Amino acid sequence: MLWFVLALIALIVIITLVLFRIEDLSHLDQHDHPVREGAPSDAHQEVLGRIRELGQSSRGLRGKARLLALRQHMDGLSDGLELASEFRGTDDPKGEWVLAPGVDTRRRVLYIHGGAWAAGSPRSHRGITDRLSHLANAAVFAVDYRLMPENRYMDGVRDCRKAYTWLLKHGPDGAEDASFVVVAGDSAGGSHTLGLLAWIRDNGLRQADAAVALSPSTDLTLTAPSNRDNIRTDPLLGPTFGGLSRVPLPVIWWATLAAFRVSPASAVASPVRGDLRNLPPVLIHASDSEMLLDNARRYAAKAQAEGSPVELHTWPGMVHVWHIFVSLLPEADEAFDDIQAFLQRVEAGEQEHRARQS
Template sequence: MLGIAWFAMMWFGLLMVALIAAAVYLWRRHHGGGNDTEVPGRLQQGEARQQVVEMVKGMHTAAEGLHGRARVKALRNYMDSMSDGLELASEIRFPGSSSPKGEWVIAPEAQPGRRILYIHGGSWVAGSPKSHRAITDRLSRLTHACVFAVDYRLMPENRYLDGIIDCRQAYRWILDNGPDGGAPADFVVVAGDSAGGSHALGLIAWIRDQGLQPPNATVALSPSTELMLTSLSKRANIKTDVMLGPTVRKLARIPTPLLWWATVLGMRVLPTNPIASPLRGKLNDLPPTLIHVSESEMLLENALRYAEKARAAGSLVEVQTWPDMVHVWHLFTPLLPEAEEAFEHIGEFLSRVEA
């Protein structure tokens, strides 16, 4: 049972190894790093997309032969290596010891009063502020905001709830603290991807219930909105999702009751709890929210369901989809033209929110 719990808990995470490994490979090749031949100029759209897909497919066995904590360590190392050799326009600044764990990502024209709380993905077992610097650097440059990437506690050494508590504390903190010290925020955005997108959507509901100052907007990239793992073999896009599909097909072989309790044991929270499945919570009175999701990924259906339910409750939620993109393709900026298109769309959305 515990072995299945580990498997269920990491069904996103193991495939994120493939994504990050592909990103590292493509980034280094694009910039002439390592032993690869330098690619002159920006890769063409079709070529870049195909290389990403092929590398994702080829890296599904990255953690093969490793078990338990050794597998988690390998996953985390892969994800953190994403930023190795990355040329950032932003300054990375760490807050004081009494502040929440994380890092400020500050572009040259970023204004201290404009703040984004960014919550990274990685299946709640991996990822860090370092692993997602490609996204946080781009967001800071795009929005002229200082991005605080929270380093929330991960499973399995911590509870799932511990990570949520860290995100809540970080939000309270950035309302009154910027990169230069104590000062109220003028403009606040909550953003996240994948598992971090789930935390972001759960966070804005908690902010509403606590009566706190709401963020001006929310941005969720390929978010997980529903943790239920039932009827896996019947999920739409299981064949077209090169990241999640192969592992989901393996999970589908496990009897549903066993998979349910394995998930509960691994995460120590019921999959039906809105803390883990934002789709199952109350979605009224939420800040303007933008969701990006690929039309090829398995999370598409639940992202659309979340948006439909939130709109029915009176909340403003926009969904923008892209065809044939891998999960959280934003990590491939500036390599994929679609990644740059996605960031431009985020900028347009936030400009409309501020208008």
């Protein structure tokens, strides 16, 4: 009997190693990524209070009721914000245009919201999309991709791909080619953003001129050190996902495969594990206290090693995707100024390149 149990365990281990093929990425942790100097502003305490309210909104609830409460609370994040943009809904692809006054509609941003692939919406992230439309002088399309668990993970991926392909040829006023295209997203949407860039490259589409990923998830294998080291310092993700640190990684991988119906080691679920060559300029923002810090660091280090122009800018002590609290945090204003400067550098580089070729 003991022999049978040991043989069964050995077989499970072998199948796990063969099926998931988890490459060791720890060598990427040796790269030095500087963190901005300073401490969080006083307004950060108010943000922490908002996060506690988020937790309280679903306290005592379970299953579907808990998820619906979370979705409702997230959608309320845009309530009360003074937004100058026009918001114009669409049905195919599903989403909404965000149009700051006077924007050039040939300039377009595809925005992919976060929410652990199970929550969030264009409405919940209007504070971000409104600011992006202003700073990029662009029409922002916030895609309302299908969420889990009602839909499969790949349904959401396909919605993002469809939205990007459509965006190249369509603006808010109808068919019109895009002159400048950016893909941006946060957290789970940051994962979709980075995965989308590789898909665009591999399928011969016109590549985005630039991309922005805010606190992105890049590796669902949860092997990065900060997934465990930063549980106590991450007030948003720590209480929700910190318990996973007590679960053996192979169990997490099998559970992820069952829930997502894709391997956590695949490039579509974990962009850092894919081919990162020949990508457009990418700007990544992360906080040094969040659980996804090393997701960002590893992606930046690998992309740079493979020759892609990826920048990682890290803030001290910020909450996960602090950009969404733009009405409260001066650090959010700093982050958007940083994004604007990045896009200006990208465009200046493109103009210089065209001048050399002419």
